[in-house]
Amino acid sequence: NNWEMGIYHWDKLRDRMNTSGMKRPARTRNIEGMFLESGVWKSMRDALTAKSPARSREEFQVVRQVCLACHVAEKVAFLNDSSVFKRTEAFPPLDK
Numbered sequence: 001n002n003w004e005m006g007i008y009h010w011d012k013l014r015d016r017m018n019t020s021g022m023k024r025p026a027r028t029r030n031i032e033g034m035f036l037e038s039g040v041w042k043s044m045r046d047a048l049t050a051k052s053p054a055r056s057r058e059e060f061q062v063v064r065q066v067c068l069a070c071h072v073a074e075k076v077a078f079l080n081d082s083s084v085f086k087r088t089e090a091f092p093p094l095d096k
Helices: 003-023 025-036 040-049 053-073 077-081 083-087
Strands: none
Touching: 003 025, 003 040, 025 040, 025 053, 040 053, 053 077, 053 083, 077 083
């Protein structure tokens, strides 16, 4: 529940994606279209800003799916076999 840290890292991720687009211009279309300009990035940031654990978990899963789809679109689907995607497939339920 360290919301400020989450927002900080989320903003850094956007910066890294923009840098990636500059280094690999052919990937800019998917970076922007699937992630930055589609509303996915903003929805996750809004959930973090709202300090909503349930909404943040839901948005995280949306973002995760977009990441997986982008890797397939960029022909680097092997990235989807990494442990980070296995570990984040499902979060344990929130304590009520």
